[in-house]
Amino acid sequence: MPATPGGTGLILEEATLFDLSRPGRKGASLPAVSTSFNVSKHLPADLLNTDGPNLPELSEPEVNRHFVRLSTWNYNKDAGFFPLGSCTMKYNPKVNEWSARLPGFAASHPYQPLETVQGNLELLYNLEKFLGEVGGMECVTLWPNAGAHGELTGIQIMRSYHLAKGNARKSIIIPDSAHGTNPASTALCGYSVIQVKSNEKGHLDPEAVAKVMTEDVAGIMVTNPSTLGLFETHLPEVAEIVHAKGGLVYCDGANLNALMGVAKLGHCGADIMHYNLHKTFSTPHGGGGPGAGPVGVKKHLEPFLPVPRVVKDGDNYTITEDCPQSVGRVRAFFGNFGVLVRAYTYIRELGADGLKLATQMAVLNSNYILAKLKDDYQPAQKERPLHECILTDKKQQEFGVKTLDIAKRLMDYGFHPPTVYFPLIVPGAMMIEPTETESKEACDQFITAMKEIARECEATPEKVKSAPHRTFRRRLDEAKAVKEPKLIWKK
Numbered sequence: 001m002p003a004t005p006g007g008t009g010l011i012l013e014e015a016t017l018f019d020l021s022r023p024g025r026k027g028a029s030l031p032a033v034s035t036s037f038n039v040s041k042h043l044p045a046d047l048l049n050t051d052g053p054n055l056p057e058l059s060e061p062e063v064n065r066h067f068v069r070l071s072t073w074n075y076n077k078d079a080g081f082f083p084l085g086s087c088t089m090k091y092n093p094k095v096n097e098w099s100a101r102l103p104g105f106a107a108s109h110p111y112q113p114l115e116t117v118q119g120n121l122e123l124l125y126n127l128e129k130f131l132g133e134v135g136g137m138e139c140v141t142l143w144p145n146a147g148a149h150g151e152l153t154g155i156q157i158m159r160s161y162h163l164a165k166g167n168a169r170k171s172i173i174i175p176d177s178a179h180g181t182n183p184a185s186t187a188l189c190g191y192s193v194i195q196v197k198s199n200e201k202g203h204l205d206p207e208a209v210a211k212v213m214t215e216d217v218a219g220i221m222v223t224n225p226s227t228l229g230l231f232e233t234h235l236p237e238v239a240e241i242v243h244a245k246g247g248l249v250y251c252d253g254a255n256l257n258a259l260m261g262v263a264k265l266g267h268c269g270a271d272i273m274h275y276n277l278h279k280t281f282s283t284p285h286g287g288g289g290p291g292a293g294p295v296g297v298k299k300h301l302e303p304f305l306p307v308p309r310v311v312k313d314g315d316n317y318t319i320t321e322d323c324p325q326s327v328g329r330v331r332a333f334f335g336n337f338g339v340l341v342r343a344y345t346y347i348r349e350l351g352a353d354g355l356k357l358a359t360q361m362a363v364l365n366s367n368y369i370l371a372k373l374k375d376d377y378q379p380a381q382k383e384r385p386l387h388e389c390i391l392t393d394k395k396q397q398e399f400g401v402k403t404l405d406i407a408k409r410l411m412d413y414g415f416h417p418p419t420v421y422f423p424l425i426v427p428g429a430m431m432i433e434p435t436e437t438e439s440k441e442a443c444d445q446f447i448t449a450m451k452e453i454a455r456e457c458e459a460t461p462e463k464v465k466s467a468p469h470r471t472f473r474r475r476l477d478e479a480k481a482v483k484e485p486k487l488i489w490k491k
Contacts (some may be wrong), residue, residue, distance in 0.1 A: 035468035044169040073317050073472045075416050077284070079169035081442050085388040085419040085431025086179070086227060088257055088279035091438075095349065096342040097280055103220055105341050110333035114318055121317035124310045124334065127344045128294075132348075134355065135253060135273050136266025137296030139449050143335045147254050150274030150293025151185035151221075153306060156327045157272060157297060159189055160220055164325060165368045169218035169245070176425050177226040179252050191218060198425065202228045202381050206237045219248035224265060225255045227423035227431075229366065229385030231263075239269025248272060250299075256280040258363060258387035258435065269296050281343035292339040306330045362387045362486025365443055369432055371445045380426045387435075393428035401457040401464050403428045408475055409456065409467035413449035 031291075040048060058066075075082070082089035100106065108117055128140040144150040155172070160170050171192040174182050183193045194217065196208040204222060213220075220242050224232045239249045251270035257280040259265070265273050277283060278291035285291070297305065303325040311320050334340075350358065363386050370379060370389035380390035393403040407417035407430070419431035434443055456464050468475060 012264070014272045032388060064478040067417050080414060080416070081434070081438060081446050082416045083418040083432045083434055083446065084416070085229075085390070085433040086254070086422065087419065088255070088276070088387075088433060088435060089285060089416075090257075090279075090282070090435035092282045092284050093346070093349070096345045096486055099345040100338040100341040102341075108337075114213060115316075118317055119338070120334075121310055121319070123344050124340065125312060125317055126466075127340055127347075128310070130347050131275055131294055131346070132296055134260050134264070135256070135275065135296045136264025136268075136270075137273060138266075138299040139302040139305060140294055140296045141309075141330075142292065142294045142340055143275065143306050143330050144293040144295060145331055146278070146291035147179075147252075147274060147276040147293040147337055148181040148185060149330070150295050151181055151250075151252065152188055152457075153293075153327070153330050154272040154274055154295045154297075155185050155189040155221075156302045156330075157301055158250065158296070159191075160325065160327050161248065161301055162218055164304075165246075169247075170216050171413065172218050172250075173209060173212060173220040173242075175222060175226070175424060177202065177204070177228055177230075178221060178223040179227060179254060180424075182221045182252060183225065186221065196347070198226075198228075201383060202226070202230055204232050204234055206234050206241060209238050209430075213245050213247065215245050217247055218247065219250055219271075221250045221252060222270075223252040223254065224256045224268070224270075225386045228381060228390060228426070229255075229258075229388040230381070230383060230432075231258075231386055235270075237267075243269070253296075254279060255387060256343065258359060260359050262359050266296070266298065271301060272296070277339050277343040283339045283342045290336045290339050292336050292343070294335075308334075310334075358436040359387075362434070365434035365436065365438055366432070368440070369434055369443055369447060373450055376451055377400070377430070380429060388431055388433035390423075390426055391430045391432065392426060393430070396454070396457045397428070399457050401461050403430055405465045405467065406430065406453055406457070410449060410454050411462045411468040412470045415449060440450050467486040 017079065022228070077089055077091050104119060108120055114121065124142055128142060130141045132138060141153070144153045159168070169191075171194050172186045173194045173196055174186065175196050175198060177198050186193050194212050196205065196212060199205040199208075204226070207218065220238065222232055222235060222238070224235060226232060242249050248271040249269050251265040251268075251273040252320075253265060254274040254276045256275060273296050275281070275294045275296065276291070277294065278285045283290065283292070295305075303323065304327055305323070307321040307323050307326045307329060308319040309323060311318060347355065366387050366389050367384055370385065370391075373391060377396070378392035378394035380392055393401065393406060396406065403420050407420050410417050418433075421429055422431055423429060434446070453464060466475070
């Protein structure tokens with residue numbers, strides 16, 4: 001785009017837009033419209049930069065080496081084991097990245113006429129069916145941007161369902177072992193939270209649910225498997241209790257990589273669930289995005305799904321917004337499309353047997369690590385977990401070493417620390433999730449490091465308490481950083 005004289009303004013060129021304002025319309029090209037806009041005429045003079053940017057003059061090797069050096073200071077899944085429990089940081093096959101970058105996908109635009117993106121719409125339509133099959137759900141929306149956004153959408157659907165019956169209801173039941181975003185999503189939708197405690201084995205207690213379940217309760221949100229890594233074996237019984245009072249069961253499917261191909265939450269009594277595509281179905285996860293949190297529902301909740309809906313019309317695909325009971329739009333256009341392409345590729349390349357094997361490997365790796373480390377660190381519970389295991393610092397506290405110290409020392413051994421101090425109901429928790437993508441050799445290397453740190457905690461505790469020693473930055477005073485942040489953009 002050409003600049004105005006003096007380099008202080010920009011002129012926007014003519015643009016051709018497509019009109020998709022009417023639901024289901026295939027799109028028609030509008031005449032080009034001139035939208036010239038001179039910035040210098042509309043902004044105060046003291047805000048305009050009349051000098052060029054003060055950038056250093058560097059050669060290509062210098063620039064390249066700078067960014068390569070920065071990459072070595074960061075940690076990523078391509079570099080090594082990333083055992084973040086609950087977040088599911090697994091390796092993402094490069095073929096998924098390749099498919100998302102195919103020109104027909106990467107260069108498509110949401111305002112294109114629908115006849116030019118039939119392949120995209122077909123992919124979305126089929127992905128809904130695939131996810132519905134995996135979760136035991138009959139209808140799916142792909143639009144939510146992340147797991148928490150999926151929760152918000154799911155609770156909006158729950159609220160619309162009750163309002164349609166003339167009963168708004170006031171609260172939702174949430175176990176203490178649920179993901180932390182569950183109560184936040186509930187509050188955003190105007191509900192109060194009724195918390196129920198897990199029993200002595202860490203499971204959701206049907207009796208505790210029955211005591212608080214009334215006809216004024218909209219439903220229950222259950223994370224299954226829970227943040228303890230345990231399958232909620234009482235879910236069918238809990239669902240009966242909730243359904244008997246007219247409530248709905250929402251299942252947080254963020255940990256679906258412990259169930260896919262083996263169990264379906266919809267068959268366990270769930271009416272609504274969300275899927276974390278950026279975890280279970282292989283999109284790079286971290287740094288705040290991109291993500292995708294599709295929501296699946298049973299047939300009686302289909303009228304309340306967000307719009308637009310992708311529908312098949314003969315041999316063609318189109319979109320419709322003719323859904324009078326819908327919760328409306330939850331985002332613009334068609335979700336984070338690249339994430340959806342990756343998930344579709346992942347499912348197609350693995351197939352039903354491959355998805356089941358992925359689950360089995362995730363559970364096997366988790367239990368293998370637990371079996372090897374249970375004598376060095378105190379496990380959170382006696383029962384075997386699924387995809388993630390939780391160890392605690394109870395044994396190490398005898399030597400003045402805490403969970404955070406162990407996590408920092410692990411960095412010296414070349415590993416990213418696991419999730420620490422979560423779930424909140426486990427004191428000193430170290431939440432370890434190896435995922436299905438790690439080999440036995442990788443797990444063994446991690447186990448060896450953890451065992452060596454356990455010995456250090458006893459023999460040289462100060463060495464652990466002052467870690468890390470080999471990283472680019474030494475241990476930061478995290479509490480002080482929060483209380484007294486040094487913002488470099490402040491003068």
